[in-house]
């Protein structure tokens with residue numbers, strides 16, 4: 001899902017691609033369309049990867065581990081969307097609007113962040129810099145495409161099957177059985193599943209841990225307190241977050257709104273307006289709305305939505321590559 005978005009973005013943003021070499025697992029007959037041509041995507045050829053100036057890894061942690069460090073050591077720029085290296089202290093974890101300063105010419109393996117924290121990472125960045133964010137509490141409402149194409153197939157199959165049967169029975173709302181799932185942990189159609197990733201011994205899910213650790217790294221805020229509940233919902237694309245930010249000091253709501261309004265990469269709806277995943281899907285910016293006071297005097301509440309496949313993955317990676325070009329670090333070797 002991310003790879004196809006990325007190829008489309010490179011074309012739309014006129015990234016100076018001399019030659020595009022797409023790869024896949026090799027299990028099917030994959031191909032991508034680029035500049036009006038259909039290009040076959042065979043199984044990965046490590047030698048062909050090593051000939052590239054820039055490699056985007058949009059596959060899995062295992063594939064990233066197998067190729068990322070080796071390519072970077074040979075001087076290839078590698079931008080990885082998996083979670084394999086995000087928390088590695090030697091690997092820059094970058095959202096260009098927030099921490100492009102973390103890029104270094106000698107660190108050729110670069111990680112893009114988890115798609116759930118990207119929206120918050122962008123939305124809260126200027127507030128954090130200007131005032132200081134001490135604590136974040138959030139609940140996520142995550143789209144199924146965040147779990148890849150097999151999960152999306154599962155949502156569509158379950159929805160089709162249920163749409164035939166789940167009509168109002170006698171005017172009463174039907175109850176649905178839990179239902180079997182293969183890709184996601186529970187049936188996702190017409191449901192909400194508070195498990196994204198596997199659970200760790202302390203009861204947190206892998207996703208909840210990633211959101212906290214990656215946000216601290218991207219904001220350079222090692223003591224930031226984060227508590228999160230990550231929930232998968234049956235939306236297609238666009239992760240939504242209900243977030244509560246406790247600031248270092250009380251600021252007028254108008255000041256917080258002014259800071260959010262000029263936060264790079266963020267589009268703020270004012271006066272109670274808000275984005276939804278369907279409105280934000282397919283769009284580049286992070287969207288936010290429903291800014292209001294939280295429970296404590298220093299707490300703000302905010303609703304945030306961003307396209308997990310775009311700013312949460314492919315667009316962020318394309319923007320990192322553009323930043324490398326701007327700095328003249330990336331070019332034909």
Ligand SMILES: NC(=O)c1ccc[n+]([C@@H]2O[C@H](COP(=O)([O-])OP(=O)(O)OC[C@H]3O[C@@H](n4cnc5c(N)ncnc54)[C@H](OP(=O)(O)O)[C@@H]3O)[C@@H](O)[C@H]2O)c1
Pocket residue numbers: 001002003023024025026027028030044057058059060061063081082083113114115145146147148149150308309312313
């Ligand atoms: N989906 C999101 O919203 C999102 C957001 C941020 C980060 N990410 C990360 O981005 C990466 C891709 O996610 P996705 O959602 O695009 O997954 P996906 O739709 O399941 O696609 C995975 C891709 O990896 C390829 N692949 C699998 N095994 C491979 C192998 N051994 N060698 C080469 N290619 C292989 C698959 O090829 P075939 O086509 O042959 O199956 C497919 O093209 C993951 O690391 C994910 O964590 C995803």
